[in-house]
Amino acid sequence: MTHPFIPPARPLIGEEEIEAVAAVMRTGMIAQGPQVAAFEEEFAAALVPGTRAAAVNSGTSALHLGLLAAGIGPGDEVIVPSFTFAATANSVAITGATPVFADIDPLTFTLSPAGVEAAITQRTRAIMPVHLYGHPAPMDALQAIADERGLMVFEDAAQAHGATLHGRAVGSFGTFAAFSFYPTKNMTSGEGGMVTSTDPEIIRGVRLARNQGMETRYANEIVGLNNRMTDIHAAIGRVQLTKVGAWTRARQSNAAFLDAHLRGVTVPHVAPGATHVYHQYTIRVEEDRDGFADALREEYGVGSGVYYPIPNHELPSLARYAPCAELPATREAADQVLSLPIYPSLTPIELERIVHGVNTLAQAGA
DSSP states (O other): OOOBBBOSOOOOOOOEEEHHHHHHHHHHSSSSSSHHHHHHHHHHHSSSOEEEEESOOOOOHHHHHHHOOOOOOOOOOEEEESSTTHHHHHHHTTTTOEEEOBBTTTTTTTTTTHHHHHHOOTTTEEEBBBBBGGGGOHHHEEEEEEHHOOOOOEEEETOOOOOOTTTTTTTTSSSEEEEETTTTTSOOOSSOEEEEOOOOHHHHHHHHBBBBBBSSSOOOSSOOBBBBOOOHHHHHHHHHHHHHHHHHHHHHHHHHHHHHHSSSSSSSOOOEEEEEEOSEEEEEOOOOOHHHHHHHHHHOOBOBBBOOOOGGGGSSSGGGGTTOOOHHHHHHHHHEEEEEOTTTTHHHHHHHHHHHHHHHHHHHHH
């Protein structure tokens, strides 16, 4: 029997987003303008209360410009996880600073405080955890290390819109945080990113850097870039922002169903006090993960994803920063993780098929 394919991700774009884009196009103001300003204000108020926000053209730009605004540059070291998308380390390297890789907690896949401690040197300026898959990093422990050592903390919140730790919003802990609006994220603007911070100077620095160093036209204050978000993208983001709360609850409901019914695999862990927003629902398959994923697709029509099969410290572009790195929890995760569909539009029938496929394959491999 041939099943309709269940893709690993399914972006949700409705008539409201289409109309919002059309409305912007009708104004003729399609570059950075009033939609961007409104999106910045609304995003901070809705998801990271108490902060200010600056919109940019991607999550990578949010990381890069946040680092520049915080004064990171040549001679500095920033501790990052190796088990994440390369943008985290790339953004450090592009400033001229050095990314230093630390191991992860095998339960949450986020930075291990012990791993961070082991990676600190005299050149360390900051720690940059990633709230991977939508689960908050252990910010209390990491901030305690930073306070003791006189370091800054930056948050890569690209996958964690709306996540909280002990009731506090992800994106409000560090000197700055960076969010992404790539199409497969929990909310999208097509492409785009956002920097949040409680420090107005960080936000001003990002706004200067995204606009060729200008606040006033042709009065360039710093050497900058063109990393602006357009009003078209902001209009999409504003509509998505009104929906992301309901979508998050749907993701959490889908995750609860999978937690309750999956057998023979390790389901996602949620740390005490953490709110997981399930950008990904990531299981562990201890034997032949890739063969398991192939069979799940071919026999049951269920797509899946491996995020991330090659740790950053093993990538040709970044290996030079970690010639002797030994990160056993990272290596094991890269070999075992498999992300199942979790998006809000999954139907009960699709969820049942995911469970049936995973459980059947897990039992066959036991």
